[in-house]
Every structure is written in structure tokens, then in C-alpha cells.
Amino acid sequence: MPDRVLAVLTAPAAGGEADEPYRFVDPAVPLVSAVDLGVTRGDGVFETLGVGEGRAQAVDAHLARLTRSAAMLDLPAPDEEAWRSAVSAVADQLSGHVEAFVKLVYTRGVEGTGQPTGWVLGSPSPDHTVARTEGVRVTVLDRGLSHDSAGNLPWLLQGAKTLSYALNMAAGREARRRGVDDALFVSSDGFLLEGPTSNLLIKDGDRLITPSTSLGILAGTTQAAAFRFASGQGMSTSYEVLPRDVLESADAVWLLSSVRNAAPIREIDGVERRIDVGFTAALNAYLLARRE
Numbered sequence: 001m002p003d004r005v006l007a008v009l010t011a012p013a014a015g016g017e018a019d020e021p022y023r024f025v026d027p028a029v030p031l032v033s034a035v036d037l038g039v040t041r042g043d044g045v046f047e048t049l050g051v052g053e054g055r056a057q058a059v060d061a062h063l064a065r066l067t068r069s070a071a072m073l074d075l076p077a078p079d080e081e082a083w084r085s086a087v088s089a090v091a092d093q094l095s096g097h098v099e100a101f102v103k104l105v106y107t108r109g110v111e112g113t114g115q116p117t118g119w120v121l122g123s124p125s126p127d128h129t130v131a132r133t134e135g136v137r138v139t140v141l142d143r144g145l146s147h148d149s150a151g152n153l154p155w156l157l158q159g160a161k162t163l164s165y166a167l168n169m170a171a172g173r174e175a176r177r178r179g180v181d182d183a184l185f186v187s188s189d190g191f192l193l194e195g196p197t198s199n200l201l202i203k204d205g206d207r208l209i210t211p212s213t214s215l216g217i218l219a220g221t222t223q224a225a226a227f228r229f230a231s232g233q234g235m236s237t238s239y240e241v242l243p244r245d246v247l248e249s250a251d252a253v254w255l256l257s258s259v260r261n262a263a264p265i266r267e268i269d270g271v272e273r274r275i276d277v278g279f280t281a282a283l284n285a286y287l288l289a290r291r292e
């Protein structure tokens, strides 16, 4: 049962010529050129998706977002069918693992060639049981932009899943420096946004609410699945612009992301809060069972 599986896209952009859409390569062998713009500039986009018993989850949603992110960076449109077949082949190799993940990386390519680079890497998932059942402690961090900045500042690429994730990683380290598990961004004028690698979900009675993507946050695939689950339970769902103090009045809150799924928030900046054990378990069971 392989622990790491790597497939390189032969022609990752739409319109490219290739006999085979991908080829498997040894993940231990160096792959990327030292002058690939993905490496030298963080100039590219990526996706991470969950794999359950060899079946990749929410593939359509992730490929659609890869294409949207690429368009925001003026990258050539990815060849979604080539990516889909590589994702499926890599996921299939991981069928011996109950939970795994695949990461799709699409860069602007080697400087001067105009040819994007693309690969799909699969690995078994770390064990997220503690985060899913006992919850996570978070600290609130100011992202430094007002809640209405996204439309006016498109060059900041808010809402695109780019390879320039150093800020997101730094926010995670800041959280750990403060002795907690994760961070939650707010706008400079006090509106709830997202985590560095997750979306925020709020339960208020029989309503599920998440911050609106008009705030320049990523449109989450896990969040979309959570809304489908809630609708199936007869709950209402909505995207809203929410001031930070909503966290105090909400019945329960979660961070949602592919692979970790729903992590209930049990403490915010030192203030403990209730977690909804039953709803969390049902939601995670639904998210884990996805095989589409």
C-alpha cells in the first residue's frame, strides 16, 4: 500500500497535446525546476481534496475552483478532464487508506516557456479525530483589510487559492505561538472572515450561516457540502456579512475544510464555548461518507 503517490500532468492546460494525460513518477525523485515560477514567485494555484477509501471527494467543486483561481491569476485554463483522470488515478492508489488526500498544484511553469506545470500528489491523511470530536481553540487575527476591500483590490487575489500561502502559514504559527490550534481572520473593521485554511460555520437555532464570499474569502467546498447536509435536515442556510460579536451569541461554531472536515471551535481567545457534539458527529459522518 503506497504512502505517497505522484502523477505529473503531461499537458495541464486546456488545448495541450498529450497521448496520456498524466504519468506516475517516483515521489522521492525531485520534480520541479529551480526556475519554475511556482517555486520562485508562488505564482500558481492549488487544491487539496479528501479521499475516502480511494474515492476523491467533491472533485467537480475542486476542479471548478481550480479553474476560477487560475482565471484570477490570468493562467491558462486547466484541462479539467486531464486533472480529473490524474486525481482519480492517484486516489485509486490510496484505496487501502480509510482517509487520504490529494493535492493539485498548477503553476505558471518554467520562466520564459509559457508552459504551466501541474502535478497531483496523494498521501494518507493525518488523524483528525481529536479536532473533530474535542474541538479546536482559536485566536482571532486581524487580516488588515476592510470587509468591502475585495471588489476594489483584485490584484490582492482575495478568494483565489494561490500558491502564495506564506501569510496563511504565518497565521497558523502565530496561533500556535499563542498556545492554540488555529486562527480566525476578521476584517480590519471587525467582520468575520475565514481561517487561514478553513471556512467558518455558525449555527444559530436551526439556521446555518457562513461569511459571504463577497468578503474576499475562499468559496469552501466543505462549507457547500455542510449546507447541503443542513438543507437535507430541514435547516435554513445563508451567506452573510457578520460582525465579530456574532461568535458570542451563536449556538455553535466550526472551522470547515477538506480533509479535516468539521472542527468545532471550543475556545476563542481564552473564552470557552459550547460545542454541539451531536450535530458535529452527524456532519462529520456526512462529510466523510462523500464519494462523489
Ligand code: PLP
Pocket (backbone or CB within 6 Å): 048, 194, 195, 196, 197, 198, 199, 217, 218, 219, 220, 221, 222, 223, 256, 257, 258, 259
Ligand atoms: N479558506 C481558505 C483560506 C482555505 O485555504 C481553505 C482550504 O484550504 C478553505 C477556506 C476551505 O476550503 P475547502 O473546504 O474547499 O477545503
